[in-house]
C-alpha cells in the first residue's frame with residue numbers, strides 16, 4: 001500500500017519549487033486532466049465539451065475559448081478554421097515553440113527600456129482585448145458551422 005505522506009510531501013515539494021500553494025497544484029493538475037480528457041473526446045467523437053467556467057457562468061465565451069480547437073486545427077494546417085475558433089491561440093501555436101527554443105538554447109534578448117516595456121504590455125493587453133471581442137462575436141457561429149458541417153470539424 002502506498003504511503004500517503006510520501007505523495008503529500010512530493011506534492012508539497014513541487015508546489016514549493018513552483019512557488020505556489022499545494023492546493024493550486026492539485027487544482028491545475030485536475031483541470032489539465034479534464035482538459036486532456038475533453039480534448040481526447042473531441043478528437044475521437046468530434047463532440048465539443050465546454051470546460052470554460054466563465055462561459056458556463058455567463059453564457060459568453062472568454063478570451064481563450066476555442067483555443068484548444070484552434071490549436072488542433074493549426075497543427076493540422078487548417079489555419080482558416082483555427083483563426084475562426086481563436087486568433088490569439090492560432091498565433092501562439094507558432095510563437096510558443098519559438099519561445100521554447102529561445103529558452104532551451106539560452107538565447108538572451110536585450111532588456112526593453114521602461115517606456116518600450118510599458119508600450120509592449122499595452123499592445124499585448126489591446127491584442128488580448130481584441131481577441132476576446134473576436135471570440136465573443138465569432139466563436140458561436142464557428143461552433144454552429146462545425147456542428148452543421150461535419151467536414152469543418154478537425
Ligand SMILES: [Zn+2]
Pocket residue numbers: 052053054055061062063064065066
Ligand atoms: Zn473560455
